[in-house]
Amino acid sequence: MVTIKDIAKIAGVSPSTVSRVVSNHPRISHETSRKVKAIMEELGYHPNIMAKSLVSKTTQTLGILLPRPAEELFRNEFFGELLRGIVTQATSAGYDTLITTVTKDTDELMAISRLVRGQRVDGILLLSSRTSDPIIGFLQENKFPFVLIGRSDEFPDVLSIDNNNIQAAQDATNHLIRQGHTRIGFINGPSNLVVAQDRLEGYHKALSDANLSTRPEWITSVDMIQESGFRAMSGYMNQPERPSALVVFDDAIAFGVLRGLTELGYNVPDDISLISFNNNPLSELASTPISSVDIGIYHLGYTASQSLLRAAQGKPLPENQLILPHRLVVRQSSINQISKRS
Amino acid sequence: MVTIKDIAKIAGVSPSTVSRVVSNHPRISHETSRKVKAIMEELGYHPNIMAKSLVSKTTQTLGILLPRPAEELFRNEFFGELLRGIVTQATSAGYDTLITTVTKDTDELMAISRLVRGQRVDGILLLSSRTSDPIIGFLQENKFPFVLIGRSDEFPDVLSIDNNNIQAAQDATNHLIRQGHTRIGFINGPSNLVVAQDRLEGYHKALSDANLSTRPEWITSVDMIQESGFRAMSGYMNQPERPSALVVFDDAIAFGVLRGLTELGYNVPDDISLISFNNNPLSELASTPISSVDIGIYHLGYTASQSLLRAAQGKPLPENQLILPHRLVVRQSSINQISKRS
DNA sequence: GGATATAGTGCACACGTTTGCGCTTATTCA
DNA sequence: TGAATAAGCGCAAACGTGTGCACTATATCC
Structure with missing residues (x-):
């Protein structure tokens, strides 16, 4: 491997000078810089990041x-x-x-x-x-x-x-309410996830704001495995007064729910409406395209990385808790074309 | 940060000794090892990987x-x-x-x-x-x-x-042939991917082995975007002699195809059968569960990592080209309950 | 024209670790 | 009992890079 010393030897300068060239130190003559850079280019030099980190205490x-x-x-x-x-x-x-x-x-x-x-x-x-x-x-x-x-x-x-997962769930639930639904159920994910708790809270909030009530039987929690959503449906639909619409924790579960309902002879959205979260690319390709709240996953990662870099470099952050926007993507599964229900 | 020297000082030994303790050097007394390890534990020492890499030339x-x-x-x-x-x-x-x-x-x-x-x-x-x-x-x-x-x-x-993507496509195609299909189409992915070429080759092989012919119009190539599969369908089904079964490059495309067909009034598998690749977890939850070739993605990554580590450590490999098995997962989309077609 | 500032560079040490070699002390052998 | 061997450990150099300080040569000032 070609090191800073090799470059130095060929260029006829000291290793320090080469080091300063790579870091664009101001007190290096244009002439020297050009010469050294040419040699680095020719030999395909790349700084050894381990050595660099060792002294600079930073790993990039x-x-x-x-x-x-x-x-x-x-x-x-x-x-x-x-x-x-x-x-x-x-x-x-x-x-x-x-x-x-x-x-x-x-x-x-x-x-x-x-x-x-x-x-x-x-x-x-x-x-x-x-x-x-x-x-x-x-x-x-x-x-x-x-x-x-x-x-x-x-x-x-x-x-x-x-x-803002609370708000997101509120929006999703409100959307169903605006469609005329009064009996709305919630199929949640694993309850030890904060996001599951938040979405449940938003659901409750929306209902109470609209003076609607819910029932314990309308709220159920399944694992993230898709079949669970499917299995959950058989018992669920046998309730005497069952919901006419469902908020579902994640698209993958919604897929299972949708399939379970279809298999049991129910039509979505005519018999029961559906809205979900995360906006999986496949959701729009489901037999009935599934409405979903897009939370901008990519953007979430991008922003997180950005904040972390700022923090790692000691730069100040405008605020500590960033809330990224979500977006309701309404599709067929929650559009009620027939009639309002009571 | 606590370094090897700190440990050494407290333990009353040289840094070398500490280093040898962490690497379990044989010529270290049990007594010393125990003592040093206790101190490391107490101070929460972890070796600085940069320094280690610098001398050992390996980064783990x-x-x-x-x-x-x-x-x-x-x-x-x-x-x-x-x-x-x-x-x-x-x-x-x-x-x-x-x-x-x-x-x-x-x-x-x-x-x-x-x-x-x-x-x-x-x-x-x-x-x-x-x-x-x-x-x-x-x-x-x-x-x-x-x-x-x-x-x-x-x-x-x-x-x-x-x-063995050629074999996998062959298996998938043969499965359709065994179901009685004689007109089989192929919806491929981006043609600059080796895997797309391989699967197309396997498709052709299976057909020619069974003395079946295909047509250029039956073979089409779409991007990996799901809608493409959907859009592709409208023109595709207007062919005078259209296929009765399709091999599709990937489940995501198959989702689009399935939805496109349904929308056009075709039933899967009664009007047209479907088999795809990669066995996306959602495939079994499609309106008609999609048959798919499971290629063991996780296992692929696991094995690749394993081989790479062997290679990096200079250990010999049993063979240079490893072929991992695939598995046909037959679901409803390719099961022909009604009758054999001509 | 001497003092002072400035540009450009090299020296030497530091970062935390590994490792060959050498030094002691204890053990084994004939 | 003296020599050879082995066990246990420390010294010092090395890995490749960054950087404070010192040094020289040139430019600037009064």
Whole structure:
């Protein structure tokens, strides 16, 4: 490998000078700079990032923990899209992204600690979907730069990027109400996710604002596995007074719900309306195109990376909690062409 | 940050000894090892990987280039699943995964060169879906360890992990033939992808083995965007002698095709059968569950990472080109309950 | 024309780790 | 019992880069 010394020797200057050339130090003559740069180009020199980091204490790298497969939330395109946003932004700022994972959930803290203590990354992106997270505490104690994608009740002040999921669910529910529905159910995801709690809260809020009531039987929670949504339907529809519309936690579940309903002989949206979240690209291609709240996953990742870089470089942030906009994408599954229901 | 020297000072030994303790050097007394390890534990010591890499010339890191957004192939769960496989394996071997990307396709070589020349990673995973790739040449010249996920006509000898896509397409087509179909069409993906070419070849092979013929109009190629599959259908079905079954390049396209057909009044599978590839989790939840060839994406990533680590550590590989099995998942979209067609 | 500022460069040390070699002390062997 | 061997550890150099300080040569000032 060609080092700074090799360049120095050929150019007839000291290694220090070469180092200053690469970092565009002002006190280097134009002449020298040109000569050195030419030689670097010719020899295909690239600085050894390890050596650089060792002295500069900065790695030009962002860290992120890949969620465990167990979290079915990430079996769909969610994580890929998020990552695209993160990496795209990071790259454009000259940073790379380091991914690691764990085999046991209990090892998560260890993995993070390794990155932090080993000075492997300049900052960490946290996908803290769960309600309680020891990692946040650890990072705060160590004053290590990090950004939370999501929200934490336990630590409300940390840097975070999120949608207003309460509002989003409220909007979705209101949309159904405007369509004339009065009996609206909610099919939620895993209840230990903050986002699941938020969406449920938004649902309740919208109902009470409209003076509508709900029932415990109308609210159910399924795993993120698609079939669950499907299975959930058979019992659900046997209720004496069943909902005429459903808010569903995620498109993947909605797919299962839609299929389950169809199989049971119900028509969407004539018999029952549907609206969901995350706007999976396939949602518009479902047998009945599924209405969905687009939360801008890519943008979420992009913004998170941007904030983290600012924080890692010690730059001030306009505000600590960024809320990104969501967008209601209304499709056939929630458009009630026939008549208003009572 | 606590360094090896801090530990040494407290333990009353030399830094060398501490270093040997962490690497389990045989010539360290049990007593010393225990004492040093206790102190490391207490102070939360983690080795600085930059310093370590600097002398050991190894980074314990794998590199991968995130495909550009332009490659719609990766808008679905594909990349996420692949990454999960890669990172899981890498982590279990003590490696992390570094992701980088580019803003222009022409920068890809530069990005790779930066990783290689800057000694940022020990090996590189290539998602070379395209037919020609200058990166492969570069890595070969520099004798840098890398593994290709996919196949290269240009460089057939490089380390690679792939399915037998020709055989997979053959299997899919044969399945339709066994169902009694004689007019079988093919909806392909972007034609500059090796995998698209392979699947088309397998399709042709199966037909000619069964003495069946096809027509140019039966074969069409769409982008990976789902609507394309949808749009493609309107013209397609107006052919005088149209196929009674379709092989589709990817589930996302199949979703569009399925929806297009339904909208045009055709029933799947009664009027036209469908089989596709990649076995997207949502495929079984389509209005008509879509038959698909499962290519084991996670396993692909896992195996690729495994091979790369072997290569990076100079260990011999049993064979250079690994072919992973695929699996036909037959669902309703290709089961012909009514009658055989002529 | 001497003092002072300024541009341009080199020296030497630092970053945290690994590792070959050499030094002690204890053990084994004939 | 003396020599050879082995166990356990420290010294010092090295990895490639950044940077404070010092040094020289030139330009500027009064």
